Amino acid sequence: MESAFAEVGTSKAAARFRIAAGEVFASKGYGATTTREIATHLDLSPGALYPHYRTKESLLYAISLEGHAASLDSVLRADDTDEEPAARLASTMSAHTSWHARNHSIARVVQYELRALSHGHFRTIATLRAATAAVFDDIIAAGRERGDFDVDDADATSLAINSLAIDVSRWFSPSKRRDITELGTTYASLALRLVGARNAV
Amino acid sequence: MESAFAEVGTSKAAARFRIAAGEVFASKGYGATTTREIATHLDLSPGALYPHYRTKESLLYAISLEGHAASLDSVLRADDTDEEPAARLASTMSAHTSWHARNHSIARVVQYELRALSHGHFRTIATLRAATAAVFDDIIAAGRERGDFDVDDADATSLAINSLAIDVSRWFSPSKRRDITELGTTYASLALRLVGARNAV
Numbered sequence: 001m002e003s004a005f006a007e008v009g010t011s012k013a014a015a016r017f018r019i020a021a022g023e024v025f026a027s028k029g030y031g032a033t034t035t036r037e038i039a040t041h042l043d044l045s046p047g048a049l050y051p052h053y054r055t056k057e058s059l060l061y062a063i064s065l066e067g068h069a070a071s072l073d074s075v076l077r078a079d080d081t082d083e084e085p086a087a088r089l090a091s092t093m094s095a096h097t098s099w100h101a102r103n104h105s106i107a108r109v110v111q112y113e114l115r116a117l118s119h120g121h122f123r124t125i126a127t128l129r130a131a132t133a134a135v136f137d138d139i140i141a142a143g144r145e146r147g148d149f150d151v152d153d154a155d156a157t158s159l160a161i162n163s164l165a166i167d168v169s170r171w172f173s174p175s176k177r178r179d180i181t182e183l184g185t186t187y188a189s190l191a192l193r194l195v196g197a198r199n200a201v
Numbered sequence: 202m203e204s205a206f207a208e209v210g211t212s213k214a215a216a217r218f219r220i221a222a223g224e225v226f227a228s229k230g231y232g233a234t235t236t237r238e239i240a241t242h243l244d245l246s247p248g249a250l251y252p253h254y255r256t257k258e259s260l261l262y263a264i265s266l267e268g269h270a271a272s273l274d275s276v277l278r279a280d281d282t283d284e285e286p287a288a289r290l291a292s293t294m295s296a297h298t299s300w301h302a303r304n305h306s307i308a309r310v311v312q313y314e315l316r317a318l319s320h321g322h323f324r325t326i327a328t329l330r331a332a333t334a335a336v337f338d339d340i341i342a343a344g345r346e347r348g349d350f351d352v353d354d355a356d357a358t359s360l361a362i363n364s365l366a367i368d369v370s371r372w373f374s375p376s377k378r379r380d381i382t383e384l385g386t387t388y389a390s391l392a393l394r395l396v397g398a399r400n401a402v
Binding site for chain 2: 028029030031032033108111112113116152153156157159160163164166167168170171183186187189190193194196
């Protein structure tokens with residue numbers, strides 16, 4: 001079986017192109033960027049990109065895969081399934097929110113340019129998105145089962161929790177000097193309110 | 202004093218250009234679109250746009266002003282200040298959410314392409330955004346004052362409520378056949394949970 005990462009590029013040179021592309025996509029938008037500009041951003045000739053990424057879309061895919069994998073990883077690492085559901089929700093929501101604040105620039109690219117991906121690439125990314133959503137679904141189900149959470153609509157609540165964290169990348173501005181750890185804690189409390197956690201409000 | 206709307210274009214022809222531009226921006230992204238493509242989208246020559254909008258940025262500004270004004274208007278019309286704070290929050294959140302679902306395509310343009318506006322144009326749009334935020338700030342303050350809401354951080358809670366509604370435009374897809382009125386009602390309940398409204402959960 002071909003690895004999902006086969007197209008992504010594992011060399012240091014490829015990583016430099018992904019970083020450069022992320023910066024240019026974030027500032028100009030994916031649609032307005034040319035592969036030439038990405039090479040120029042690194043003081044390289046346009047042909048230097050070609051051995052690593054043959055199209056602009058393959059670069060967007062690589063960036064999206066890397067960004068979504070990192071975001072999923074931060075949520076999974078924050079989720080200690082031995083903990084009670086409320087503690088799990090607090091720690092995963094805090095991680096999810098902080099990730100989108102800290103990585104707001106690349107998060108905007110990977111969240112808002114998804115429509116530019118090929119159908120096949122989009123489907124791969126969708127599995128990572130679904131895996132992140134499943135963590136919150138699972139915590140909500142566990143909390144309901146124990147009677148710790150009072151939830152009317154589990155799907156809508158899980159979507160809203162994920163949505164709150166993702167939208168941080170839209171409005172977050174480092175110039176406002178908002179403390180990222182504190183933001184994570186605040187959003188953890190808001191998530192606990194959304195699930196009607198006992199003693200949380 | 203020059204009206205903020207002087208640049209926006211009040212003719213029917215200008216309105217057709219705004220609609221066409223909104224469609225092309227939504228599908229290709231603002232950065233990748235040329236004014237020529239917008240005219241072509243209407244089967245017109247490139248020169249036909251010029252009497253109405255001299256630059257692509259002036260079109261984005263006109264669309265953003267129109268979209269933000271419509272969004273603010275929907276929230277203001279839903280806000281009956283004679284009602285109790287919980288009822289005000291439910292009705293404004295429902296309106297805000299429904300607007301972003303119903304107008305998800307243009308909402309994405311006006312929410313996610315703001316950075317492409319000139320500084321002066323951005324400042325005008327920012328006043329409309331602040332006016333929308335102020336409605337939620339005001340309702341939260343009224344609910345706290347009456348002891349109807351239990352809020353830890355009013356600014357973060359107001360931002361989160363606004364953020365939840367705006368992010369609907371990112372994920373909403375008409376193909377999923379989600380009922381927009383029901384979505385508004387669900388999000389109204391979630392907003393009441395965020396403010397810790399008495400009897401709401």
